[in-house]
Amino acid sequence: MNDSPSLRTGFPLTFGLDTFGDVHSDENGTLNSHAQTVRNIVEQGVLADSVGIDFFGIGEHHTYDYPLSAGDLVLSAIAARTRDIHLGSAVTVLSSDDPVRVFQRYSTLNALSSGRAEVILGRGSSIDSFPLFGYDLSDYEVLFEEKSELFAELLKGSPVTWTGTTRAALKDQDVVPHLEAEPFPTWIGVGGSPQSVVRAARHGYNLILAIIGGSPARFQPFSNLYLEALEHFERPAQPIGVHSMGHVAATDEQAQEEFWPRYLAVMKHVSKTRGFAIPTPESFKHEIGPHGAIYVGSPETVARKIAANLRVLHASRFQLKFGMTGLAHTAVMNNIELYGTKVIPLVREILGSES
Amino acid sequence: MTSPTSTTTLPRIGILGAGHVGPAIGRVAIKAGYPVSIAGSGDPAKIALITQILVPGAKADWPAQVAAEADIVILAIPLHKFSTFDPSLVAGKVVVDLMNYWAPIDGTQQLFEDPRYGSSEIVQRHLSGSRVVKSFNHAGYHEIEADRRPAGAADRLALGVAGDDREAVELVADLVENIGYDAVLLDSLHDGRILEPGGPVFGASLNKEQFAQALTEKTAA
Numbered sequence: 001m002n003d004s005p006s007l008r009t010g011f012p013l014t015f016g017l018d019t020f021g022d023v024h025s026d027e028n029g030t031l032n033s034h035a036q037t038v039r040n041i042v043e044q045g046v047l048a049d050s051v052g053i054d055f056f057g058i059g060e061h062h063t064y065d066y067p068l069s070a071g072d073l074v075l076s077a078i079a080a081r082t083r084d085i086h087l088g089s090a091v092t093v094l095s096s097d098d099p100v101r102v103f104q105r106y107s108t109l110n111a112l113s114s115g116r117a118e119v120i121l122g123r124g125s126s127i128d129s130f131p132l133f134g135y136d137l138s139d140y141e142v143l144f145e146e147k148s149e150l151f152a153e154l155l156k157g158s159p160v161t162w163t164g165t166t167r168a169a170l171k172d173q174d175v176v177p178h179l180e181a182e183p184f185p186t187w188i189g190v191g192g193s194p195q196s197v198v199r200a201a202r203h204g205y206n207l208i209l210a211i212i213g214g215s216p217a218r219f220q221p222f223s224n225l226y227l228e229a230l231e232h233f234e235r236p237a238q239p240i241g242v243h244s245m246g247h248v249a250a251t252d253e254q255a256q257e258e259f260w261p262r263y264l265a266v267m268k269h270v271s272k273t274r275g276f277a278i279p280t281p282e283s284f285k286h287e288i289g290p291h292g293a294i295y296v297g298s299p300e301t302v303a304r305k306i307a308a309n310l311r312v313l314h315a316s317r318f319q320l321k322f323g324m325t326g327l328a329h330t331a332v333m334n335n336i337e338l339y340g341t342k343v344i345p346l347v348r349e350i351l352g353s354e355s
Numbered sequence: 356m357t358s359p360t361s362t363t364t365l366p367r368i369g370i371l372g373a374g375h376v377g378p379a380i381g382r383v384a385i386k387a388g389y390p391v392s393i394a395g396s397g398d399p400a401k402i403a404l405i406t407q408i409l410v411p412g413a414k415a416d417w418p419a420q421v422a423a424e425a426d427i428v429i430l431a432i433p434l435h436k437f438s439t440f441d442p443s444l445v446a447g448k449v450v451v452d453l454m455n456y457w458a459p460i461d462g463t464q465q466l467f468e469d470p471r472y473g474s475s476e477i478v479q480r481h482l483s484g485s486r487v488v489k490s491f492n493h494a495g496y497h498e499i500e501a502d503r504r505p506a507g508a509a510d511r512l513a514l515g516v517a518g519d520d521r522e523a524v525e526l527v528a529d530l531v532e533n534i535g536y537d538a539v540l541l542d543s544l545h546d547g548r549i550l551e552p553g554g555p556v557f558g559a560s561l562n563k564e565q566f567a568q569a570l571t572e573k574t575a576a
Contacts, residue, residue, distance in 0.1 A: 137435065194378060195405075198404060213495070214495065214498050218497060221408055221409050232404055274460060275551075275553040277555075277556075
């Protein structure tokens with residue numbers, strides 16, 4: 001059995017870091033201001049590039065804890081100070097945005113960075129943007145269906161003709177700036193909706209599986225569905241990625257000690273708005289173990305888990321959602337460095353691919 | 356998880372909804388030996404691929420056909436679509452309501468904005484010709500397959516089953532048990548409010564004893 005993911009789908013392994021713009025604390029434990037948070041993310045992106053990480057993504061959020069509502073501006077600041085790293089959204093809440101504007105912003109980023117832009121489209125698991133921009137959550141499906149269809153048209157290049165119910169129609173519209181070469185990689189982030197998996201294949205988008213709890217292996221049927229759907233729609237193979245949260249430190253103990261209190265605080269807050277139970281030390285142990293979705297530990301521990309899950313999910317891209325809210329900035333920078341210098345080389349070694 | 360004896364005919368499960376939850380329930384029902392049909396929002400051709408890969412062994416069909424043939428209907432549509440759901444589709448049927456109403460996530464749904472009633476009581480009023488049972492709603496749909504355990508296993512988890520019709524409740528409790536969970540029966544849909552978001556069991560993985568304790572503590576509080 002050949003279980004190298006790059007061979008299964010034909011794509012090289014790539015590794016990314018994702019942030020939601022989490023507010024971190026300074027060396028005295030004081031939470032940083034929103035402005036300082038934004039500036040720190042630029043430093044994080046620059047460090048990520050310098051330690052050989054392939055992708056840096058910013059997830060659109062509109063809340064006090066995650067003040068990154070205009071991530072593409074931050075990405076362009078990172079672009080100006082880096083050379084190799086790809087920069088993208090993780091995710092763009094397309095349902096409450098205008099696909100034409102999203103294309104324009106990322107085509108501009110692509111120009112600025114000489115072809116390093118990527119976009120991950122999502123329906124939005126956090127829904128703060130819907131009321132903010134005057135959208136009705138009941139229109140969730142139609143908004144995403146129509147807008148992901150229009151975005152696929154925009155990627156083909158101008159002129160663009162499109163009709164729908166969620167924005168003004170376009171007829172032979174020139175949308176600028178034009179792409180220099182092939183379209184920037186565009187992914188659809190999927191949390192658990194099979195329709196979204198099929199939609200990604202239908203429009204020819206790459207697939208990112210957002211796995212935020214439970215056993216990653218249970219997503220394997222989604223990878224199979226995606227690969228089958230690509231064949232069904234007679235599309236070429238496309239890469240599959242995995243997005244999950246975690247934290248890397250020198251030892252398992254240190255990583256857990258740094259991460260757990262921050263994770264617990266965030267989950268206590270989230271559980272109030274979502275109505276679910278607060279995690280216990282036991283449930284946390286399970287999540288950071290081999291059958292859980294969180295990647296917390298030493299470089300060895302995290303690398304082994306990433307390799308195993310890329311394999312089982314036929315995936316060639318892993319994106320670590322790093323920097324849990326409230327962590328110290330120094331711990332976050334240390335995580336980035338270890339991920340680039342230790343974790344990624346180890347995963348490549350384990351999977352026997354240096355490509 | 357439990358191997359059904361080949362001679363018994365298990366009731367047919369009809370799943371309305373091929374989104375996050377429907378295929379997950381369908382798959383574990385098939386593994387427990389139940390015949391399963393599934394429908395999306397219309398033409399079964401649209402969910403052929405999803406059915407084939409995610410619920411192998413299930414029959415994809417039109418919603419009306421799936422409902423008509425089912426002994427137990429699993430209502431797995433998004434909650435905001437419920438106000439336009441046609442009650443005649445499931446008249447006379449046992450209907451499992453696994454939907455949740457939680458305004459911070461779903462947005463405010465006027466139909467469900469009545470603090471006197473649980474969401475399943477409102478579903479029952481709308482589906483007046485059906486026997487509604489509330490279950491599965493408090494478990495993560497994505498854990499439903501991994502968390503199954505055989506009867507008697509030390510780490511077997513519990514699922515609440517609430518309804519006003521005893522026979523319907525027992526039919527659904529058998530499904531829960533056969534899939535691989537301990538069924539904890541609640542006497543009415545009204546009592547089923549304790550299974551809702553914000554309650555003591557929602558999103559928690561509890562065994563039968565812990566589950567009973569959570570219910571007692573909540574009632575005493």
